[in-house]
Amino acid sequence: MLIDRNLVRQRNKVNLTDMLAKVEKTTYHDMGDGHTTFCCLHMKNGYKVWGQSACVDSKNFNQAMGEQIAYKDAVDKLWPLEGYLLAEELYNAKTLL
Numbered sequence: 001m002l003i004d005r006n007l008v009r010q011r012n013k014v015n016l017t018d019m020l021a022k023v024e025k026t027t028y029h030d031m032g033d034g035h036t037t038f039c040c041l042h043m044k045n046g047y048k049v050w051g052q053s054a055c056v057d058s059k060n061f062n063q064a065m066g067e068q069i070a071y072k073d074a075v076d077k078l079w080p081l082e083g084y085l086l087a088e089e090l091y092n093a094k095t096l097l
Helices: 005-010 016-020 063-096
Strands: 023-030 036-043 048-054
Touching: 016 063, 023 063, 036 063, 048 063
Parallel strands: none
Antiparallel strands: 023 036, 036 048
């Protein structure tokens, strides 16, 4: 794998803008139970990251709020994945110098 060492040197932290640029599309799935909403972030590389939200009482179910919370949950799950990816890139660049 070829690595642009200048790019790696400049990139030393994960940021939200770069992370979200890797999302190809976002879909939402209402489980129909009046409680649960899922968000799927479809990454450009084919990987999928899922987030979810749920309310205790179906009387409190709000689709828009459920989607917002599920989306945040999915994005929160991206941070450690992107952190690992960056650490691997930095390690590989360091060992190839």
